[in-house]
Amino acid sequence: MSARGRAKGEAQSGGPEQSSPPSLPAPDVKKFQQSVADLSVQIKDKENQRKRLTTGGQNVVQLNGELTRVTSELAEIGHLKSSTTAEVRGVEEQIKQLGPENSSKKEEANKVLVGLRYKTPERIEEALRKLRQQQMSRQFSENEEKRLQSEIDTLENSKDELREFLKTKAEIEEMIQKLGQLRERRNSLYRRSRELRTREGEAKDRQSQLRRQLAEARDKKKGLQKQQDTLTEEIDGLYKARQRLRDDFKKYQSEYLTANSRQETEERERESVRRGEERKERRKRQVLEAEMRREMEYDEEKTVCRTLISHLEKMVEHTATNGGPGLDPQRSFSSPPAYHTASGVGRDGGGFEEPGEFLPRKTEDVGGYLVPSSSRRKSKRDRKKNTLSGKAQRRLQYDAVVFSQFQFLSVAPPTNLSTVPQVLQTLKEKLVSSYTNHTAYVL
Incomplete structure (x- = not known):
């Protein structure tokens, strides 16, 4: 049973048993x-x-x-x-x-x-x-x-x-x-x-x-x-x-006091049992809440990890096939689709339209886009040479949302295209490790 199911079952269970009334009525002092x-x-x-x-x-x-x-x-x-x-x-x-x-x-x-x-x-x-x-x-x-x-x-x-x-x-x-x-x-x-x-x-x-x-x-x-x-x-x-x-x-007064004392003793014992049950219930709720938090954290971590793996794989695939604009170090690595983490950080997708697609920077955007040093159009040969020799070593740039996703997973983002496979492997291992730990915790 999941943590949510166990919490619902505990909420529907009844409270402690009510104390019974005294067995003897109090002596009527006024009548006496x-x-x-x-x-x-x-x-x-x-x-x-x-x-x-x-x-x-x-x-x-x-x-x-x-x-x-x-x-x-x-x-x-x-x-x-x-x-x-x-x-x-x-x-x-x-x-x-x-x-x-x-x-x-x-x-x-x-x-x-x-x-x-x-x-x-x-x-x-x-x-x-x-x-x-x-x-x-x-x-x-x-x-x-x-x-x-x-x-x-x-x-x-x-x-x-x-x-x-x-x-x-x-x-x-x-x-x-x-x-x-x-x-x-x-x-x-x-x-x-x-x-x-x-x-x-x-x-x-x-x-x-x-x-x-x-x-x-x-x-x-x-x-x-x-x-x-x-x-x-x-x-x-x-x-x-x-x-x-x-x-x-x-x-009769002595019998009443004895019965009342016994009643109070039983009440104290029942109260002690009730408090013990309440402590157990609190511990159960704490464990359930911890499980729910753990499950939510696992769901969030799993989702973020899969999202980053998917986009990194598509970026590598896109780069290997046609050397598209994603290989251009002067273009920004936009964030994946919108996603809200447990910490409340919103991801609005930035300039990412489709998985693996990178949009060109605009000079008026805020995000550290690089501006070309010259507006003169280079020759096709020069452009190809520059692309093949330098794009593998140029630093990748990220917006704040993508960077926060890597921070959430405690994984360093790839600094350039040559480190993308290594980071991708780290994310896959983390996904497998997170699943293993979560399964062991649940069991």
Whole structure:
């Protein structure tokens, strides 16, 4: 099969196999979360119901504690009442003792106060100062002197009596203050005793109320215990259902991740195979493209080589038979018929009309035509002599197209007519070598 046929067959072949969808659907996280939330709500509702039902039991505990506290309070109140009553008795006993003592001291002080001329020590000192001054400044008779001295002695004695009076007065005032404090303390204890009796009555009422409530709460607790047990069983079942739901979800999620991982591994393997196939296809296309280029190059080389061989053979044949104008070195070697090579070089045939026919140069053409050195027509003998002796050694001239054809084949063009057979043989050998190499490459 040719390279073009193989390329067409590769283009019609199908692509890599498409990957299959996952074997397990993805776990529904939202549905799982919603189910767990619903179960959690049910559990919370059941627990609230159980909590409300256990209020009776909690009331029993609270009522027991409250009753114990009230009982302790009653005992404390009784103790305080006893201590307060004892303290009141002590205060009243002190008041009874201080009352007569205070009265006797008052009577004694009043008696002393009646005998005193001066009630303060300052006035006594002032009177003594005046009497002594009179005693020293004036002359008294003996009787007057005695009377003055007696007055002075009386004032001196009244000083001691005044000190005793003032001391007794201070004791009386202290006793009066103490009696006032004792009476105030007694009144406070009376108020405290009344408050304790009030608290004791309230505590006793509270104790009786708590005992009634405690009895009712115990009866209520017995009736609610069965409902609590039922709710407890339902709550345990909901907890187990939620845990089972979580376990099932985790198990399915693990299976899904395992399957997904296996799927991804298979996808990677298929992708690796697909890429390997693509690399193979690219290599095949590259080989096919190289073959196509080689075939095109061979076709082009073969065509150019045959064209040049044909024209060189016709030129040699034409020269050997009639020594026509093609033997004239002053005429150009025109290009063969138009041909486009792979390199894009166009061949428009130049001045070549028929194979082996050479057209004369024109002076206005561009191509390096030789212009005759003289317009004088030579004799027939001279022309024949020149033709036979020099045309074999004169250089052949080519236009650009013919020269590019020789360059394409990497063959040096013949420089003159004597080298044409050698170049012709080279072209034939190249044609045979190109065919051999192309056949070996294809095989």
